Amino acid sequence: MLAAPMKNGVIFDIRKYSIHDGPGIRTTVFFKGCPLRCWWCHNPEGQDVEPELVYRKSRCLGCDECSKSCQREAISLVAQSISVNREKCVPCNNCCRVCPSDALSIAGKQMTVKEILEEIEKDRTFYEESRGGVTFSGGEPLMQPDFLNALLNECKERATHTAVNTCGFAQYEIIDRIRDKVDLFLYDIKTMDNRKHRKYTGASNEQILKNLKKLAESGSSIVISFPIIPGINDGDKNVTRTAEFISSLPNIQQVNLLPYHRAGIEKYKNLGKPYKLDKIQPPSNQRVKSVKEKMEAFGIRVGIGGG
Numbered sequence: 583m584l585a586a587p588m589k590n591g592v593i594f595d596i597r598k599y600s601i602h603d604g605p606g607i608r609t610t611v612f613f614k615g616c617p618l619r620c621w622w623c624h625n626p627e628g629q630d631v632e633p634e635l636v637y638r639k640s641r642c643l644g645c646d647e648c649s650k651s652c653q654r655e656a657i658s659l660v661a662q663s664i665s666v667n668r669e670k671c672v673p674c675n676n677c678c679r680v681c682p683s684d685a686l687s688i689a690g691k692q693m694t695v696k697e698i699l700e701e702i703e704k705d706r707t708f709y710e711e712s713r714g715g716v717t718f719s720g721g722e723p724l725m726q727p728d729f730l731n732a733l734l735n736e737c738k739e740r741a742t743h744t745a746v747n748t749c750g751f752a753q754y755e756i757i758d759r760i761r762d763k764v765d766l767f768l769y770d771i772k773t774m775d776n777r778k779h780r781k782y783t784g785a786s787n788e789q790i791l792k793n794l795k796k797l798a799e800s801g802s803s804i805v806i807s808f809p810i811i812p813g814i815n816d817g818d819k820n821v822t823r824t825a826e827f828i829s830s831l832p833n834i835q836q837v838n839l840l841p842y843h844r845a846g847i848e849k850y851k852n853l854g855k856p857y858k859l860d861k862i863q864p865p866s867n868q869r870v871k872s873v874k875e876k877m878e879a880f881g882i883r884v885g886i887g888g889g
């Protein structure tokens with residue numbers, strides 16, 4: 583039985599059978615809203631807390647049904663595709679309902695703890711067979727702390743393995759409150775260079791690194807995610823500083839290197855947001871191997887990709 587009352591949360595996706603967000607087969611729940619704005623983010627629909635309209639131009643038939651349904655006059659047809667005035671859009675979902683080709687949808691919806699638990703529970707057999715569980719990701723799950731805490735409490739009652747994927751930019755009290763209910767933290771380090779961190783994520787790395795140190799010293803199990811963004815954080819100096827810092831911490835199981843990819847670019851267009859890393863290409867295999875070897879030289883276990 584659920585303990586009542588429970589808060590709602592805003593979720594933008596629930597992905598089943600995930601094998602890159604922690605051990606075994608997992609269900610990953612994506613919280614909407616993030617305090618950072620990383621230029622390489624491949625989930626831009628997870629950045630704003632509020633639900634938002636997604637328009638896939640490639641599916642649009644130019645039929646104009648959507649603009650007729652919009653009571654706020656937020657849509658206009660321009661040369662067989664539509665233009666959305668996002669200042670006016672609520673979003674109410676009316677246009678999505680009438681669109682004949684699924685070109686319109688809303689990213690993000692309010693869900694209750696009960697609804698999410700029902701989704702998680704559907705795949706319990708897979709978790710048990712694969713030693714998997716549930717991962718709370720985003721966006722940033724720590725931005726909805728009460729909702730996250732309520733979900734973790736319920737998962738622990740059911741003995742479900744829990745992971746929290748976080749950028750670590752939060753008050754430590756929030757992390758401390760959930761710590762005992764999290765079996766594994768997947769914790770991002772973007773760059774040790776604070777000037778670059780501010781420029782490319784919109785925030786200082788001081789609190790993130792301080793929180794990581796405290797969390798590691800508190801005994802929590804942690805896997806570090808390190809994105810490799812060519813020309814931004816893959817220089818030898820930054821890789822060495824990152825490895826030095828990580829190797830000074832207890833309870834770090836592994837570092838996962840996440841090579842930059844361009845898979846999320848289309849999503850920015852669909853949301854009407856600018857993509858700022860247009861000129862950067864994914865790192866070569868050789869570069870990824872070199873970063874891996876540099877970190878391994880510090881005695882760190884290093885993998886490539888999630889998991």
Ligand code: SF4
Pocket residue numbers: 635651652653654655656657666670671672673674675676677678
């Ligand atoms: S979601 Fe609602 S307000 Fe926004 S464009 Fe569609 S119909 Fe208009």
Ligand code: SF4
Pocket residue numbers: 641642643644645646647648649663664680681682683684685686
């Ligand atoms: S209703 Fe759908 S297909 Fe028709 S113009 Fe609008 S977005 Fe395009």
